[in-house]
Amino acid sequence: MLKIHKIISGNLEENCYVIYDSKTLNSMIIDPGENGHQIISEIKKNGFKPEIIINTHGHYDHIFSDDKIRSEFKIPLAIHKNETSMLYDTYKNGSKIFGSPLIIKKPDILFEFEQKVKLSFATFKVIHTPGHTKGSICLLFKNFLITGDTIFAGTIGRTDLYDGNNEEMMKSIFKLKMIKPSNVDIYPGHGQKTNLSNELKYNVYLK
Numbered sequence: 001m002l003k004i005h006k007i008i009s010g011n012l013e014e015n016c017y018v019i020y021d022s023k024t025l026n027s028m029i030i031d032p033g034e035n036g037h038q039i040i041s042e043i044k045k046n047g048f049k050p051e052i053i054i055n056t057h058g059h060y061d062h063i064f065s066d067d068k069i070r071s072e073f074k075i076p077l078a079i080h081k082n083e084t085s086m087l088y089d090t091y092k093n094g095s096k097i098f099g100s101p102l103i104i105k106k107p108d109i110l111f112e113f114e115q116k117v118k119l120s121f122a123t124f125k126v127i128h129t130p131g132h133t134k135g136s137i138c139l140l141f142k143n144f145l146i147t148g149d150t151i152f153a154g155t156i157g158r159t160d161l162y163d164g165n166n167e168e169m170m171k172s173i174f175k176l177k178m179i180k181p182s183n184v185d186i187y188p189g190h191g192q193k194t195n196l197s198n199e200l201k202y203n204v205y206l207k
């Protein structure tokens with residue numbers, strides 16, 4: 001059975017999720033934020049065995065500890081192909097204005113199409129959801145959805161940053177609204193978890 005362990009990082013309170021199999025402890029790391037040291041120690045303390053890091057998008061608060069964790073556990077980094085330049089560009093990833101320019105090494109895996117990904121312990125679908133950034137993705141598992149900065153509880157992600165696009169965002173939101181069954185839980189990149197049926201009822205951007 002898949003379970004989710006959350007580690008919050010930094011001033012922006014970014015959510016890193018470790019998704020793991022409760023029996024084998026095989027796991028994946030979504031968006032390792034600024035607190036890499038804590039993420040590593042919690043992974044070790046819980047005995048999680050990470051297989052891959054996935055970035056929902058390339059903003060610095062979501063990619064901050066990519067390289068630290070990659071070298072600690074010797075695992076690949078995956079991101080959407082439209083998002084790669086964010087990893088290397090301190091203006092695009094937003095790190096420059098925070099005074100500590102961040103450059104991440106080349107990713108190992110690029111998502112390109114809407115694709116199913118099979119890990120040793122889980123299968124999920126990569127949904128391309130541009131809008132917050134060009135290469136933002138959501139990850140759909142059997143009964144939950146990882147949304148990065150595309151959907152939050154009660155609102156959606158901003159589209160006024162580099163490569164943001166409001167029209168694209170609305171198309172992406174429409175795509176997510178069509179997910180069936182709609183009772184999937186939503187784990188966003190910031191804030192509390194929610195679920196899709198709740199957002200369809202109360203989130204003004206999804207109603």
Ligand SMILES: [Zn+2]
Pocket residue numbers: 057059132149
């Ligand atoms: Zn973002």
Ligand SMILES: [Zn+2]
Pocket residue numbers: 012014059061062149189190
């Ligand atoms: Zn964010």
